[in-house]
Amino acid sequence: MFNFDITPAVRNLLLANLFFFLIQQYAPVLPLTQWGSLYPLGSPYFYPWQFVTYMFLHANWGHIFGNMIWLIIYGPMLEHRWGVQRFIVFWLICGVGAGAIYEGVKFYETNQMEQAAAAFHRQPTGGDFAEFFRTNFPEARGYETLARGLQQHPQDAEYIDAATQAVDGVVQEVKNSPMAGMLGASGALFGVMLAFAYLFPNTEIYRFPLPFPIKAKYLVAFSIAVELYTGTHRTPGDNVAHYAHLGGALVGFIVIKLWERGRQQFY
Known part of the structure; x- marks a missing residue:
């Protein structure tokens, strides 16, 4: 000692x-x-x-x-x-x-997240929406309901728009949130x-x-x-x-x- x-x-x-x-x-x-x-x-x-x-x-x-x-x-x-x-x-x-x-x-994680968001924009599906949240924002709750709705109604414009806004919101939160600073x-x-x-x-x-x-x-x-x-x-x-x-x-x-x-x- x-x-x-x-x-x-x-x-x-x-x-x-x-x-x-x-x-x-x-x-x-x-x-x-x-x-x-x-x-x-x-x-x-x-x-x-x-x-x-x-x-x-x-x-x-x-x-x-x-x-x-x-x-x-x-x-x-x-x-x-x-x-x-x-x-x-x-x-x-x-x-x-x-x-x-x-x-x-x-920077790498954010870049990967932005690529996933861009891929979702090109082809929005309920499965990809749920996977985006599991990978990038696992603490989120409630996205499963929207994911199921989009999976069941893949051509529904309201579901697509809501899911797209949710994905873009996560990207903006990670990049621009005043709570995103690291300290210690x-x-x-x-x-x-x-x-x-x-x-x-x-x-x-x-x-x-x-x-x-x-x-x-x-x-x-x-x-x-x-x-x-x-x-x-x-x-x-x-x-x-x-x-x-x-x-x-x-x-x-x-x-x-x-x-x-x-x-x-x-x-």
């Missing part, structure tokens, strides 16, 4: 995240969440600075508490190894990289977790609700495997940015391997 203390860089990251979170919660006249969350490319709410700002914002107290606890657990030993400056640089690279990968995946330090944190497991693989960590410690290499590998599974098997209501988490871990691994080329500086 290891002992940790709150090192300078970790402390400053904690304070920065808490500061901006308090503004989000208690200064509603400043639309910080909308300005700073990372919106999909092409959204009217997207701005380039969001690749940095999103990682300092959080949705609620549980969100920030969970992320900051893991920062306290994983961060100090890395900061002791690397120093303040390198740790901060690593955190920011992982966070920006996680956001970039998230945007890439989101988890992407950067997954990079830190990966680095910790790489450099201190046999360090034992307690993970609630397990009553016994687990070696970091197993715990982080399991966490990444869970993110990969949940990211590729989305369930209704799942609004977690799994690919941002995976992106942070991937970018963290790449940075570590690059830094290893200058082994004296890395260690």
Whole structure:
């Protein structure tokens, strides 16, 4: 087991995240969440600075508490190894990289959705309508009734028009909704977790609700495997940015391997 203390860089990251979170919660006249969350490319709410700002914002107290606890657990030993400056640089690279990968995946998913919508416009059927919603908006309810109606009356103009409007509404909601922003330090944190497991693989960590410690290499590998599974098997209501988490871990691994080329500086 290891002992940790709150090192300078970790402390400053904690304070920065808490500061901006308090503004989000208690200064509603400043639309910080909308300005700073990372919106999909092409959204009217997207701005380039969001690749940095999103990682300092959080949705609620549980969100920030969970992320900051893991920062306290994983961060100090890395900061002791690397120093303040390198740790901060690593955190920011992982966070920006996680956001970039998230945007890439989101752009691909949106493009696939738009192609499916265009195909539906060309040949609207009840089966394709239901499949569109199952694939792109699984948490929606009530579309099954319209899908059955369109399937039973494939030439009915009212059914076709209603289904087309519903499909177009989903596309617009995904692309242009003010609620579509991604936020949180988890992407950067997954990079830190990966680095910790790489450099201190046999360090034992307690993970609630397990009553016994687990070696970091197993715990982080399991966490990444869970993110990969949940990211590729989305369930209704799942609004977690799994690919941002995976992106942070991937970018963290790449940075570590690059830094290893200058082994004296890395260690």
